[in-house]
Amino acid sequence: MSLWTSAAIADATGGAASAAFDVSGVTFDSREVGPGDLFIALTGESTDGHKFLDQAFERGAAGALVSQSSNHPNVRVADTFAGLEALAKASRARTNAKIVGVTGSAGKTGTKEALFAALDRSPNKTAHRSVKSYNNHTGVPLSLSRMPASMDYGVFEMGMNHPGELAHLTTLVRPHVAIVTAIAPAHAAFFPDESAIADAKGEIFQGLEPGGVAIVPFDSPHRDRLTAAAQPHAARIVTFGVGEGADVAALEAVRTGTGGTFVTARVGERELSYTISQPGQHWVSNSLAVLAAVDAVGGDLALAGLALAELGGLAGRGDRFWASAGDGRALVIDESYNANPASMRATLAVLGAEEGRKLAVLGEMRELGDKSPGYHADLADPIRNAGVQLVILVGEAMAPLAEALEGQVEIVHVPDAAAARDRLVAELRSGDAVLIKGSNGVGLSALVAALGGGKT
Template sequence: MTLWTAAEIAAATHGTASADFAVGGVAFDSREVGPGDLFVALTGETTDGHRFVDQAFAQGAAGALVSRAVDHPVVEVADTFAALEDLGRAARARVKGKVIGVTGSVGKTSTKEALFAALDRAPSVSAHRSVKSYNNHTGVPLSLARMPQGSDYAVLEMGMNHPGELAHLTTLVRPHVALVTAIAPAHTEFFPHEAAIADAKGEIFRGLEPGGVAIVPYDSPHRDRLIAAAEPYAARIVTFGLDRAADVSAIEIARANHGGTFVTARIGEHELSLTVAQPGAHWVSNALAVLAAVDAVGGDLALAGLALAELGGLAGRGARSEIAVGDGHALLIDESYNANPASVAATLAVLAEQPGRHVAILGEMRELGTKSADYHAGLAPAVVAARVEVAVLVGEAMRPLAQALEGRVDFVHVPDAAAALDHVHRVIAPGDAVLVKGSNGVGLARVVAGLAGGKK
């Protein structure tokens, strides 16, 4: 399928095509380039994508977006980053389907994936989404540039760690529906208080298309702040949450036999009973947000319920697997991609519900600023409540939690992921439930791979 022709790329980016070509995909990481892709040679502070143009074509690239002449079929522009944004704008302009923007301190990637699954399930519907966590100043325009012209729905994730970032990204996405999943302490190194985080997340509403819908978490202490941020831009504001006063709420919640949750939800005047496959109260909230967004774009709520019932965990964000341990098996819960105080507490609550001995491998939480020590120490009650019998604390920032757990939980404090994996290999036993959770920079994905049979 042709996504872009050289002429279309040149027109969108104000560039000059050296040859006629057509591409079926877009990538700016040369390692991700596949046959028929457009390679965007971005230039940054530490690297220059032009060094990898030959590699990209060796891997099958059909064309490249460059800012200097190379001996391949290309579109040459003055600035490849600006050109990528222009290509994203052009992609957004030609799509006639409904676009949903998703942000939040926690749950945005999981909610984005669940929402995509809910919309993509309908027959003869073409849905598009951001892949991985491509949600920043380069990831958002890339996700837009990859969007097929005939998309009926697009679900695009937007993230930020500074004020003003979402205000720009939302003007690229121009969502018909803007959803905030939750507000929690994250990137607090760059914000004076949590209310400032809410303000920064509320910037997503500024890009709403005329007649657009804002979706706000009712249970958040920042609900009214988010509603106030949405009011100048949204034609309609919809709340979701566990509280029955929310527009989309949970009337009934019961734990399902397989570990998920049975929910009866009220969506406006409608009721829907469904099973949320992923365990935990935070996933009930995510599911309600999904139903609110599906309803806002006129999607099929029944099919959305089926999608939520079948949704598997994402690698790094709740994926579950049985791993071989001795002459038996243990349950591995992979939450290695990211961590902040709210998400760690939520996943510890999920661990608490699992049978067997509870093992928690917890990596430090980053970008928490001057309150980092307090946030780390503040995890102690959640660790104790989860009945953690063995805790492996990873990274120097975990020292305050180690001190808070003295005499309460059996733990070891190690400097890095390699040391954590070595220790866990020595203590893990058949029947254990093992949670791996930490900020991505800690590298706990290595622990997950090692436990699952990869390299130590």
């Protein structure tokens, strides 16, 4: 099925087509090109996509978006990044889908995936979402350009690490519903305080379509700030949380025998009960945001509950697998994709609920600015509360935490992921439970891969 024709691409971007062609997908990474894809030759400071045109067509590309002459079928534009954004705008303009935008300091990818699963489950309805964590200035327009015109729902994750970024991305997405999952000191190096982070996340509401709905975390200390940011743009503001007074509230949450949570929730005047397959209290909050969004777009809440019960783990974001250990196996919780103080605490609590000896491989949290030593040292209590018996700390920024734990927990402090891998493999025993988490740049995904994970 054709996603774009060369004529439609040329019309959207103001470019000129060298030949007629149809494409069934879009990518700007030549390593991800599949048969029938449009390859967008982006140019940057360190590389130029035009150098990979031959490789892209060898892998099956049907056409390319270029700003230089090429012998391959193409649409030529003055600037390929501007062309990508123009294609994204055209994709958004041609669809009648209900669009949901998701942002937050933590939980946005999991919430996006759960919401997609809930909406895509609807009979005779189809949903599209941004894949992986394509949530930045290139990932968001790419995800939009990949959306077929016939979709009923679209779910797009939006991230930022500087003020003003979300204000632009949300004007591309133009959501009917906009969610802020949580506010935490992620990317704190670029903001004077957490309130400024809340302000930057609140920019998502600026792109709301007329009649749009803003979904805000009720239990956040920044609730009122987010509500104020939403008021000029939203026809309705919905809160979610466990606190008394939330519009979508958890009335009861009980841990199941398999590690998930059985929740009874109130959505407006209705009550429903459902099971969350994913472990951790933070998933209760995520699920409430999902229910609020499903309700806002007129989806089926019962089907959303079933989707939450069957949601699988995401590689790097809570996936679980068994690794060989001694004469048996050990449970590995893969949270290697990223980390900030809030998500570290949440996943350490998940580890604490597991059986057996508990180990944690924790990579340094980056982009925390001059408050970084304090944020790292403050993880000492969550580590102790989780009953961790051995913690492998990775990176120089972990020194304050090593000092805070001295004499209380067995500590190994190593410089990099390779050293962490060697030490963990030597230490791992049958029946252990190990959490692996750190900022993406630390490279703990290689450790996960060495243990046999990272494939989902």
